[in-house]
Amino acid sequence: MTPDFDFALGEMADAIRDTTRRFATDRIAPLAARIDADDWFPRDELWPAMGALGLHGITVAEADGGLGLGYLEHVIACEEVGRASASIGLSYGAHSNLCVNQIARWASPEQKTKYLPKLISGEHVGSLAMSEAGAGSDVVSMKLRADRVQGGYVLNGTKFWITNAAYADTLVVYAKTGDGSRGITTFLIEKDTPGFAIGQKIDKMGMRGSPTAELVFTDCEVPDEQVMGPLNGGVGVLMSGLDYERTVLAGIQLGIMQACLDVVLPYLRERRQFGQPIGAFQLMQAKVADMYVALNSARAYVYAVAKSCDAGRTTRFDAAGAILLASENAFRVAGEAVQALGGAGYTKDWPVERFLRDAKLLDIGAGTNEIRRMLIGRELIGAVDTVAQ
Numbered sequence: 001m002t003p004d005f006d007f008a009l010g011e012m013a014d015a016i017r018d019t020t021r022r023f024a025t026d027r028i029a030p031l032a033a034r035i036d037a038d039d040w041f042p043r044d045e046l047w048p049a050m051g052a053l054g055l056h057g058i059t060v061a062e063a064d065g066g067l068g069l070g071y072l073e074h075v076i077a078c079e080e081v082g083r084a085s086a087s088i089g090l091s092y093g094a095h096s097n098l099c100v101n102q103i104a105r106w107a108s109p110e111q112k113t114k115y116l117p118k119l120i121s122g123e124h125v126g127s128l129a130m131s132e133a134g135a136g137s138d139v140v141s142m143k144l145r146a147d148r149v150q151g152g153y154v155l156n157g158t159k160f161w162i163t164n165a166a167y168a169d170t171l172v173v174y175a176k177t178g179d180g181s182r183g184i185t186t187f188l189i190e191k192d193t194p195g196f197a198i199g200q201k202i203d204k205m206g207m208r209g210s211p212t213a214e215l216v217f218t219d220c221e222v223p224d225e226q227v228m229g230p231l232n233g234g235v236g237v238l239m240s241g242l243d244y245e246r247t248v249l250a251g252i253q254l255g256i257m258q259a260c261l262d263v264v265l266p267y268l269r270e271r272r273q274f275g276q277p278i279g280a281f282q283l284m285q286a287k288v289a290d291m292y293v294a295l296n297s298a299r300a301y302v303y304a305v306a307k308s309c310d311a312g313r314t315t316r317f318d319a320a321g322a323i324l325l326a327s328e329n330a331f332r333v334a335g336e337a338v339q340a341l342g343g344a345g346y347t348k349d350w351p352v353e354r355f356l357r358d359a360k361l362l363d364i365g366a367g368t369n370e371i372r373r374m375l376i377g378r379e380l381i382g383a384v385d386t387v388a389q
Contacts, residue, residue, distance in 0.1 A: 002261045005296055007303055009072060016073045017080060019053060024084035032085040035209030036354050041091065042209075043125060043167055051122025055081075056096045059244075060104040064112050065120050070310035071244055074101075075251040075302060082255025083262075086358035087210035089252040090365075094163040094210075095119070097248045099126025102172050102241050103188070106229040111188060115170050127168035129159040129189075129215055130238060137371050139174075140235065144217060146175035146185060152224050153177070153187070155217040158199065161365075165213035166198050173215075174234050184234035188226045195220030206357030242367070243319035247309055249366050250302045250323040253330035256359050257295040260337035263352055264288060267341055287336055294329040301325050317379040320372040327362040327369060334359040 027049060031042055050056060058074045060066020067073075074097065082089030100119050103112065103126075118124040135142040144157030155175055165171075169191050177185040189196060199214030229237040268279030268288060278284050305322040308314040334356040338345035345352045363369050 002258065002265060002292065005299075007299065009076070009303060012069060013073050013076055016058070016069070017076045020055065020077045020080040021083075023049070023053060023055075024080050028081060028084035028088055032088075032354075033351065035085055035087055037208075037348075039203070039208045039211075041164075041167055041211045042088075046088065047095075047122035047125060049122070050092070051120060054120075055092070056100060056122055057104075057116070057120035058096065059101050060116065060120060064104060064116055066104065066116075070306070071247055072303060072306040072310055074248050075254075075306045078248055078251030079254040079258070082252035083259045084255075085209070086252055086256050086259075086355070086361075087207045089255055090207050090210040090249075090361065091125075091164050093245075093249045093252060094128060095126045097245055098128035098163075098241070099168075099170065099172050101244060102128065102237070103170075103228070105241070106186065106237050107188070108228075110225070111228060115188065119170060124169035125164055125167045127162055127164040127171045129162045129165070129171050129173040131161045132158060133160040133214075137368060139238070140181045140184065142174065142176060142184070144173075144175040146177045146187065146222070148177070149221070152226075153185075153222050155187070155189075155195070155220040155222060157217055159215040161202065161212060162215055163210060163212055165215055166201060166211045171215070172228065174238055177234075178232050181235045183232055184238070185231055186228040186234045186237045187222050188228050189220075189222065190226075193220055193222065205360070206354070207361045208357075243314050243316055244309060246319045246323040246366050247302065247305050247314070249362060250298075250305075250326040253323070253326035253359065253362055254295065254299055254302060256330045256355050257291070257298070257333045260333050260352060260355055261288070261291055261295065263350065264291065264337050264340045267344075284340065287340055291333045291336055294333050298322075298326040298329045315379070317376040320367065320375050323362065323366060324369055324372045324376070327359070330359040331356070331363060 054067045055077050057066030058069050062068040078089055078093050081092050119126050132142050146153040146155050171189045173187045173189045174184055195218050197216045199216040202212040268284055269277055271278045302322045305318050337352040338356055344350050
């Protein structure tokens with residue numbers, strides 16, 4: 001085991017970590033290899049049990065059926081789930097943060113009553129649909145149309161790269177109701193809505209078992225009651241959730257780094273060459289030291305940003321910075337884990353090759369690292385200009 005650095009996160013955060021770690025160790029980790037090999041999403045095996053622990057509603061108010069806790073606790077839960085299986089961590093983050101948390105923040109009381117109980121219990125799976133084949137980083141250029149009709153809207157178009165799509169019962173969907181950034185509206189879509197269908201299922205190099213697919217809307221009628229948030233105010237809904245999304249999903253990368261150390265440390269103690277454990281060689285000691293420092297430096301930033309989210313003090317560039325650091329550190333640490341195991345690390349017999357494939361996703365998802373750097377630089381230069389004035 002890696003020594004635990006005490007970040008003094010508080011009793012509740014520690015309790016969430018202990019509970020989630022026990023569940024992840026006992027129930028998720030034994031399935032991780034099969035999840036990856038078969039691209040299998042174990043909904044029935046995990047989702048209701050996670051709901052029973054309260055994990056799906058960590059940031060939902062107690063009055064709405066959640067635990068009423070903060071993004072720090074949510075990050076920690078995502079970290080421990082991701083440590084056992086990054087793909088389950090991704091699906092969990094998409095469900096509990098991108099879908100459930102957005103509904104908790106923006107839905108009407110009637111919508112919360114209708115959708116939250118089954119999402120929080122794990123009876124239903126949630127998803128968020130923002131990206132399209134031609135609208136990724138430039139999400140405002142989306143083409144999915146929602147045209148006004150009597151009593152509601154008719155949706156036509158597609159969404160792409162949608163996590164949990166094929167299994168989702170409730171989806172938070174962004175569509176064009178006007179022109180430009182002021183013409184996007186958020187809708188709550190149910191899986192059995194006529195005119196809504198799952199299109200192409202996407203076969204990914206990593207995060208296998210976290211299902212990704214295309215959504216197809218063909219004259220899909222949605223009543224007014226399923227508009228979430230203000231009409232033409234979808235960009236505000238979307239952007240308000242990005243900071244929380246990036247912060248929470250960074251927890252997955254922390255989990256991947258911890259999983260790498262969980263494998264590498266025992267291997268360095270047990271694998272012998274030239275008559276001694278390979279951990280006795282200074283090059284290997286330096287490698288594991290770099291891995292440990294990469295993990296805890298990312299933890300420190302991510303936890304600090306999560307605390308700022310809970311205090312209402314987060315900044316967009318720090319949320320982007322936290323996941324930027326965590327994602328790049330995780331990919332580097334996973335690469336070092338493969339290298340530390342040598343030939344064994346390049347085989348399917350050891351999980352580190354899976355960690356490397358999984359770690360790459362969040363260099364791209366939730367905003368590419370290039371977009372994150374642009375956002376951070378722009379915000380900081382803007383802040384300099386403001387100070388100078």
